[in-house]
Amino acid sequence: MARPVGTFCLVLHSHLPWLAHHGRWPVGEEWLYQSWAHSYLPVLDVVERLAAQGGRELLTLGVTPVLAAQLDDPHCLRGVHDWLGGWLLRAHEAAARLPDLGAHEHRTATAALETFGTRWRHGASPLLRGLSDAGALELLGGPATHPFAPLLEPPVREFALETGLADAQLRLGSRPSGIWAPECGYAPGMERGYAAAGVRRFLVDGPAVRGDTAFARPVGDSGVLAFARDLDVTYRVWSPRKGYPGGRDYRDFHTYDHPSGLKPARVTGRSVQPEDKAPYDPARAAAAVRRDAADFVAVVRERLVGLRERHGRPALTVAAFDTELFGHWWHEGPAWLEAVLRALPEAGVRVTTLRGAVDAGLVGDPVELPPSSWGSGKDWRVWAGVEDLVALNAAVQKALLAVPPAGPVRDPLRDALAQEALLALSSDWAFMVTKDSAAGYARDRAHAHAARVEELAALLHAGRRAAAAHRVRTWPAHPFGHVDARDLP
Template sequence: MSTTTVSDAVPGQFTLVLHSHLPWLVNHGRWPVGEEWLYQSWGSSYQPVFDVLRRLAADGMKSQVSLGITPVLAAQLDDPHAAASMYEWLADWQLRAMELATDRDPVRRDHGNREFRAAAAALADFEQHWRHGGSAAIRTLVDTGVIELLGGPLAHPFQPLLDERLRRFSLAEGLADARLRWGHTPTGIWAPECAFTPGMEIEYDTAGVRHFMVDGPTLRGDTALGRPVGGSDVVAFGRDLQVSYRVWSPKSGYPGHAAYRDFHTYDHDSGLKLSRVTGRSVDGAAKAPYDPARVDAVIDRHVDDFVGQVRERLIAQSRRMGRPALVVAAFDTELFGHWWHEGPRWLERVLRRLPEVGVTVGTLDDARRGGYVGQPVHLTDSSWGSGKDWRVWAGPQVRHFVDLNAEVTQTALDTVDKQMASAATTSRDRVNDQIIRETLLTVSSDWPFMVSKDTAAGYATDRAHKHAHATREICDAASSGRVEAAQRLADGWGRADNLFAQLDARRLPATGGN
């Protein structure tokens, strides 16, 4: 039971922003990196987080979260192969739990029974809400008003380093993708990696984007209000690191508590996670068994701590400015459930507890419309990565990706421009569409990130070069007049990378920015 007392209304507004994203994984490997990553995140994060949001909506709670879902993740949640494989993955989870429940060790049997019940609940939830893809589940949340939906550009590129034509195309197509899937065009976006370079605000304005996220240092730490960028009316909202880092930071945060389930330690026989964190320096083999009885009180302590931090921050910032302040906490959705098993429970308790202590909860759209906006600001090059600059995506370790992306993008645009200029008709050309599709997959920000952070670097490098190869070989066939070969290659790669069917290369902005 939480102990924070009910209080009078606190000035200002608290906004929780969740960013949901995975690179395109379907048909590109399964284990240890590939589709397994999608299914783990789907079952451990997206299902329980959406379940929390549905319960809040059922209780009449509105504007609880600004929820970002990238087009490339949305495409995977709607992909028929991914949906069928996800169902199989959940069934396999239940089978592994059933086997563990027959173990001679009573502690392991208890783990197996608990995992069996969790898998059964996930299967029932999947059958009811997800069996035919993610769009219905997402649109339901939008329609209830419990979330503000944030969009983004196709395939999650690191936008400041992307050719301007392709950057504008990717954003416009990403917003159109949201409209197609959910009947709703977002007015706010989570820019990939919160990356920014001056001039992008004009592109946002042209695309109809009214607000976007940056990291706190981009606004020089003054995140208590959104800020119009440059001479535009587009508002940048910054992540409050003082509050956000209470949950998740490079060095600390709630998920590291000894009682919580350990993310990194697997039981080799069942493939399930049966250990608790125990201690930051404790080796995996020495970690104690996970004990749910230890967890509930810890969650409540962390709820109290966070709620108290938000309340104090709002009061202090409002007093400093002489007007009601805004506090924005922002995280990857995958933190809740996938990385931090207890995260969805903590999330629901926080959102229910905040109003009880007088804190107003609202979305970024609520904040913009409600006047939580200060004076214009001129932003510089930035991101939310290490150093808050571009080193993760453009540093010496990944400079070859920058060169690769520039070369592939130029090849693709030159080829498509020539193809369209010489075409006898203005009909849609599936070859040109696939060239652009493979180019966008090549320039995904995930590949240099995974190399810089040394997380499946080999897989990331292989993926970038595979899509680059696909782009080049289709371009080569098209440019040399081998029409049938180009079509055959485009169709083949299209079967593997079956996403963004509505992508139409004819909508590429013309050379010269028109």
Template structure:
């Protein structure tokens, strides 16, 4: 049965955005498949486990979960599933090695045992629950109304910088890919990077999208209700930054507490994060050992702080507006477990404590059904990136990439794609173009996070497109073998470019 709550204080929606660019077959360490497997082990496994337990309890409308098509493709991919199983086995071996090396140090020995239990549990969970991939698990959560699912464009491109035809194609193909995996076509999307340009709501309406998320400043901070956009019936929800930033902001948040596991510090001899944050100015070699029990106590403190923050915010908005309000807090799923080790524990604590505090916890769909929709707003060009504008994806540091992507789209649209039949070369050329247009590459360059890898990936996919398109245009028979080789390492076998 559904957990009872009166909703006397107002309504709260938690939105999680799950996304990684396509990583299989594109390097392993330090950037590449390792990124996928860490996020899978430390975020996706525990978050799905939490949601399955809520489902078993009869809880409905627990949260809104965005899963990008490109991430879903990786979590269903046979190669990635096999490699992930190997990675989990290696994690368990590393924990065993740590227990041997640290046997004379009680604190570290306890940590090795803690790590072993986590690795062994993940390996067992993966070998049973996840053996057929992610989509069967996700489908059960969607069909049982445990969550609301948000979809999105196929490869997570920054939509405002796309040609209208490419934008429409990427979105329709993304929604179709999700429908193929789950049997359900999402009615809501997480627009990549919350990127918006005036008029995009018309394309959303044409694609059957009923709701999407923007950052709070796009609504000038007035996020107490969703709003219809322009002349459309499409609804936008705004992140409440006063609440969201309590957890994680560009400058502070719970994960930086001294007791939590430090993300950046490794015990190199065993490949385990063995330290706690300790202090912002403490060098890695001087950080104190991680103590799970101490961290767990701190989680409880931060659960209470967040619940108090939500309740205070809802009361403040109700006093201002004279009606019950809505608070939407939204984060990357990878924050919970991958970046912030204790994040899944905090997540469960909050989702259990908020109803007990009189807060109605629901999904974006549930909030709309409950009447938290005001009416129309004209949104500005915006994103959730630095400055809340487009500078991360079209700024000076990535001007050459923007120019290259614009030219790539022109060449893509100039292809003479047959209408009456599928052509494997044309199919793969379009896949490569869409992979090149992923928003991740510009983000990584602007933020100087594995910028060389990002530039290499963007160039690689663009070069592959050009080679395939050139061979396709001239009828070169050799290009068929090249397309097949690229296809084996690429997602989206169902992609049909004829609608482009």
């Protein structure tokens, strides 16, 4: 193959809040199991197949510690296996009324059960570690429960990051040198905390570098590199108005066959009512995948050719998405990913990881980043604008930092306090409220965790350790058994 026109990095961000033991439907464990079945299983199946055919440095995959804990948790492993079996039964039930849909769902559910039974029964970590060790992908870490870091007190921010990186070390055998900063949130000075924690690269959104996304950029004099999403390329997929998933031939996410819970329709048209949508046709969807994959490859190549002409040397484009887009929200997403990853090298584009881009010297001049995120407005409004949760989070952090350590050895009660505080500080709760997506559930979760922090802190301050231990035993299971509150600065 001729010299590549440039380099493409695909970055996927896998994250859900802690859902185990906190409800099932419509929000709760069902959310986890749907994403697991429709995104995590097929996306990693694509990576495994390409790796078996010699593919290396295929993509960069972030799995947040709180999600990784659920993907390894025995309760969740049993739950998703039951869910997959239920999916197969629902396909059988629907076959009498919707034979084509029932047959399609039977095939996909059977394949998912086979994949889970042979590759996932011991959790995600063995699978992820094997793909990482083989060089098929780069794994990113992050703070433990995905808090919006710019709004945290610096000691809590440092503690959340250290807890998350330690969790990755425990599960995967190595400490990540790259992270997906939750919500791509950044405040000036955070790079110094990253450097102290051994983090060498992180993600920001394109506007944080004023759209100059052609190279990784050192942040100030820290030596830590910021990779920015190329929105011209990313939005080819993820635009709510023009993105591929809204194409007429793809499965419609929002239309249900209510007796079975399956999705029988294709998009058909953006203004078409659910009852008027055409039946889903896998052959039409497969043709759309081929068409849109070819279009995306052409867009990436054209982008890289233009960047090379502008900068006088080969450059970089980073397309970054939530993993859950592929399969869960966009049924055909995993097939599209596979087609793109196969076609890009044939089009003269080098595909690699963020680490591979650094090794190739795709680093530009230092940059000073403004306060930013990838949320609405590219600022902090999604999280800072929910005033009651901002106040709640401030109280949680104050309580966490005010409880003194019991001594030089681990204190399980203070560890439990730290776990509940981290769960209360998840960025998901404010996001769900801002977007009015299960806002009641989000507020209930945030206030429940905060109330436990307040109660336990009061008992510890009063020296009532027996009562505190009794209360902790009544709480739902926690994601991390290794949280050590002595790590709080």
